[in-house]
Amino acid sequence: MPHDTRFRYEALAELIAALVRDGTLAPGARAPSLRDVARQQRTSLTTALQAYRLLEDRGILQARPQSGFYIAQASALPAPAPTRPRPQPTEVALSGLMLAMLEHASNPRYVPLGCAIPSPALLDSGKLDRMLARAARLKGAAHNTYSPPRGEAALRVEIARRALRWGQALAPDDIVITCGATEALALALSAVTQPGDTVAVESPTYFGALQVLRALRLKALELPTDAHSGIAPAALDAALRAQPIAACVLASCFNNPLGCTMPESNKRAVLALLAQHRVPLIEDDVYGDIHFGAERPRPFSALDDDGQTIYCGSFSKTLAPGYRIGWVASRRHLPRLLEAKFAATLAAPVLPQLALAEFLASGGYDHHLRRLRRLFADTLRRMAEGVAEAFPAGTRISQPAGGFVLWLELPKAVDTRVLFAQALEEGICFAPGVVFSAAGKYTHCLRLSGGHGWDARLQQGLRRLGALAGAYAASRRTAQ
Ligand SMILES: Cc1ncc(COP(=O)(O)O)c(C=O)c1O
Incomplete structure (x- = not known):
């Protein structure tokens, strides 16, 4: 058997993550107390806390002030599949789409789901x-x-x-x-x-x-x-x-x-x-x-x-x-x-x-950062809920434990380069997936930025984008 090179707290975190995955620990429930975990696993409180902090970083647990740790609510949509790019080196192409997206970055005409720039107001x-x-x-x-x-x-x-x-x-x-x-x-x-x-x-x-x-x-x-x-x-x-x-x-x-x-x-x-x-x-x-x-x-x-x-x-x-x-x-x-x-x-x-x-x-x-972290965590949570409601069946979404972008994998039939042009017509900007690959992969993926925080305009833009993606997916199904 290969030697386990993980730290004790990492192995413990994996054990708890597996209990969440198989449903033994349900979303929203209180996590076992640190004291109980430490006793049952014959380890120290510090190791148990380190394991919980790691699970918190990975979005599996949530710490609630004065109340302890809870199992995070599972996203309504599955996570994107692991990627499998070509194993050969590739020359990087210049992306016209990327330049178009940057061009619109600070244009207030567009719902700002495109560039990963925090709003100046925040x-x-x-x-x-x-x-x-x-x-x-x-x-x-x-x-x-x-x-x-x-x-x-x-x-x-x-x-x-x-x-x-x-x-x-x-x-x-x-x-x-x-x-x-x-x-x-x-x-x-x-x-x-x-x-x-x-x-x-x-x-x-x-x-x-x-x-x-x-x-x-x-x-x-x-x-x-x-x-x-x-x-x-x-x-x-x-x-x-x-x-x-x-x-x-x-x-x-x-x-x-x-x-x-x-x-x-x-x-x-x-x-x-x-x-x-x-x-x-x-x-x-x-x-x-x-x-x-x-x-x-x-x-x-x-x-x-x-x-x-x-x-x-x-x-x-x-x-x-x-x-x-x-x-x-x-x-x-x-x-x-x-x-x-x-x-x-x-x-x-x-x-x-x-x-x-x-x-x-x-x-x-530090004060500024604490505010920003809360705001972006909340924005991404609401955006993920909005995506689950508005985007076509088969959509997958990332669950980051930091930053302010979300990655969406749409049904394979949706070409997000075409969707990008349609969305711009309707005043919505996002980042088409292809710009994130040297080899031109991810044509059915897109990235959404939450850098402007959650508001009614973002909500409506997200709904409209989901509807456009849904109509596109349906039209491709009919064509086949
Ligand atoms: C991962 C990553 N690295 C670097 C940058 C560029 O950062 P800067 O604006 O500091 O040049 C960005 C901006 O989007 C980014 O997302």
């Missing part, structure tokens, strides 16, 4: 803008210069301080401030790859990362991905044995668009495999702060003793997409990252960095 923009104005007023002329190549020290110190909370020991000097996570990904990839190389990615994956691969003339190898647990170490192992892979790009948690998060034991197994094959990992953690469970899932770099991980983050999903500030961090690859930064954009703009540094230092960020 962000603490007023406070941030005041800090920017203050920095400009007090020392504007002195700041009208280039930042140091790594970026402003005050911001790097704040980023490093926050990272310590989830076990990531980042030194401020190992951080390079970038123009959003997009530039962070581009710098990381150009630091460790050459044109023509192959990069392993989740499938589906964020279309912006695919476009960075395209710009750097890299090929994408899409890996099979599970809607809950992300890529399986065994699939990565097979891919690493089958061909040379120059780097691997993975979400730290709540992948865009599937919403999956790899369990920590799988993250460790992936790190061990990559270390064995000497392949650097680039992790994208833009959604990490939007966790619905009590604790932020730990990124790969917090588990990586070998220093092979390059970490990419940004403030775009929680605070300031318009400020375009992100960061990339790695001690081992720092010289190459700095070279790449210099060649790409020389330095990041000074005033937005100073405003963000002051915002973080002033202590309001």
Whole structure:
């Protein structure tokens, strides 16, 4: 029998997840008390609590204040099936659909289910803008210069301080401030790859990362991905044995668009495999702060003793997409990252960095994040209910435990590229599935963004989109 490499709490969490799956623990019911679980399983209260926190992160349990843990209400629709992309590297095509979607991102004419951008109304923009104005007023002329190549020290110190909370020991000097996570990904990839190389990615994956691969003339190898647990170490192992892979790009948690998060034991197994094959990992953690469970899932770099991980983050999903500030961090690859930064954009703009540094230092960020997490969790729950009511039979939906996007798998007959054009005609924007694959897969899937929060307009847009999808599916059935 293979040796079980899981931690005790992970094995315990799996045991409880199995009881939920087979119906022994019913949705909505109170979960067994931590004390009972610890006694029955002959383990400590701390291990039982760790197991419950993990189940909370995976959306299987819900913690209710002063009341304990409950089995989460099951979604009315099943989760998307695990994906099975082609096992060959693919050149990434330029997607006209993606450009069309971005074009409509800030057009108020459309119901905003398309781009994964938080609504400005939900962000603490007023406070941030005041800090920017203050920095400009007090020392504007002195700041009208280039930042140091790594970026402003005050911001790097704040980023490093926050990272310590989830076990990531980042030194401020190992951080390079970038123009959003997009530039962070581009710098990381150009630091460790050459044109023509192959990069392993989740499938589906964020279309912006695919476009960075395209710009750097890299090929994408899409890996099979599970809607809950992300890529399986065994699939990565097979891919690493089958061909040379120059780097691997993975979400730290709540992948865009599937919403999956790899369990920590799988993250460790992936790190061990990559270390064995000497392949650097680039992790994208833009959604990490939007966790619905009590604790932020730990990124790969917090588990990586070998220093092979390059970490990419940004403030775009929680605070300031318009400020375009992100960061990339790695001690081992720092010289190459700095070279790449210099060649790409020389330095990041000074005033937005100073405003963000002051915002973080002033202590309001955690309060803001708590509000945002509640709001997005509630929005996604209502959207999932709306989808269950309005979309055609056979629709499947993701159940992310963080972030603010949902992935829908529609009946195979529905081509979401056609649905996209129909929806735009009716003033509704969404992201067609095909943009999330280098190989043009997922033509029957789509992604919905809840970044604008729940309101009557979103509700109506969702209903109308469901009706359009239903009519499309019915017309295809009649045609066959
Ligand atoms: C997974 C992921 N990474 C990176 C980005 C880009 O982030 P930024 O706006 O900071 O460049 C996005 C934006 O949608 C994203 O979803």
